[in-house]
Amino acid sequence: MTSEITRREWLAGGTLLAGSLIASNIAKAQTVMEPNLNPTPNNAIRAGSNENVYGPSLKAQEAMNKAMKTAHLYDFRSQFVLKKVISEIENIPEDHIAMANGSSPFLEKAGYVSRIQDGTVLAPYPTYNTLSSTARTLGGKVIDVPVDENMSVDLEAMRTAMTDEVKMIYICNPNNPIPTIIEKKALREFCIEMSKRAIIVIDEAYYEYVDNPDFSSMVDLVTEHKNIIVARTASKIHAFAGIRVGFAFAHPETLLLIAGRFNLSMGNVAMQGAIVSYQDTEYQNFIKQKNKESMAILYELFEDLNLPYIKSNTNFVFFKAGRPSKEIATELRKHGIMSGREFKPFTDWVRWSTVKPQEMQYVADTYKKLYG
Template sequence: MLDVSRLARDGIATIQPYVPGLTDDELKVRYGLSEVVKLNANENALGPSPLAIEAVRQEIQSAHHYPDGTSGLLRQAIAQFHAVSENNVLVGNGSDDLIKLLSETFLEQGDEVIVPFPSFSQYSFGAAIMRANVKAVPLKPDFTIDVEAMVAQVTDKTKLVYICSPNNPTGDVLMMDAAQWLLDRLPEQVVVVMDLAYNDYSLRADRVQETEALLADPRIAFIHTFSKLYGLAGLRVGYGLAHPDLWSYVNRVREPFNVNRLAQRAGVAALADAKHRQASIEHAQKGRAFYQQLASELG
């Protein structure tokens, strides 16, 4: 029998496929449960916005039509929400899609990617498919991201540096001054990706976030998701904010219909629902306070 490994591109065999957690249905069958509450996926306990649910109900009637290949309406809504130009916005099939697109755009075999460790696994996956080398920089003893150590790892082969804030899984928040310190010390060939998937849950006013000055720098990309705060994990939609010149190259490797109709409409509706957004933030804050109190009582 033919050994398929001989046909696969070099480096593919060393990639470990992502193994997601068991689904609700699988857990029910395996353990004989009628109800399941999963905490490991960081899903929104309140579910989607009622406006998003209604938008999906309406849009399903047009499922026989292809989606807008540019996600135009959603990009408009995101641009308005962040007070930026539509040209600053790129929409993806979840933030995972954007990470993969950035890898395909900027990495070649032998390039280097610097990531904090532990952090979101998809950064390393994007590097692996392009046969780039990952430099994982351990967190400090207090579990904060060691930006000084990350800068020290930069060489002329470094192409991407990832920062997750708040970091997944430790929750460390990168402050704006630390982010600026990092950016000021990186050479021009390095693209910095700030993953802000959980940024809305942070209480720190001085946390890193998009500014007009940062978006004017074509070396910086900020990525967001609708999976957490907006409760749309099952629809797979995320977005990035960056200088238009950066997206002009990423768009060359992006699939033309990468975000489905339902996800696009749900995203627009979710952004319009300020009440649900605030309720989701407050619910997470209450949960955090509860666990902090419980941990304190347990010593």
């Protein structure tokens, strides 16, 4: 089922040939599934869920295959190794790091914490909604602050919306479904100021993809500011969406709100894979390069059809189709393409995640045929 990435696939990203040449050596080291060139409704190109369609790094796969041999044992010791690896990469003390099976458990628990505190959640809108929807499900109040006219998170409006009842603030940076970033100095000031009044959760699920000098991770803030939590995931650039590894960074006392002292939720196979994947920078560079190639195909489509779009800082795009995204998703599925779901209030905007260049070209060509 697997094979070396094909020359044809490689050349499909033609416009970024220089970068491609550097990455082509890396590509040789990656055994990736063939692109899906015969998509059908039941075997669709996965442009809807912000996954990494290349699969985990080969080295990580090897480590996980090896770990399968002892997968029947209660072996949670790899967490100490993984924590050390992450601590060294991020330059954050090990006692400021918690791990779980994805970042969702941390976002959900933060939602519970907001209810235990009987507080209100403040969040931009639209954004990734696990934390807010958990709080809402438990009967909590959420203040949704609409994005500004550039469709960026509006920190000033969030300041204005702040009340004494707000005990938790969620910010996704880069945001999802709109792949904008928040200017680093403004966000830093906001976090420091607001963390005196509430817990701030910064979700950096897509930060590895950002190639923008105005962006900075907020992870370093956690050593100085007790009320700041940064969430990360291996589901995106590391392709661990189905393997499930995520991290939370915060002061040890704050971490106890959302994580036990000892992590019993992650399997050894996943941890062994993550230990290798986070050190496999070659693989991460390869994925970033392929993401750029597919992104270039989409930008060309949007320019061609004159469709407004948001410059992406992630592995997905958001563009104004000018017709209901639900309708488009139904139609594209008939042609073997999974398109992003509807995101209110931007019901005529569409979110697509990058797939392999040949698949991306098929998505672009199909859209053009249907709506161009």
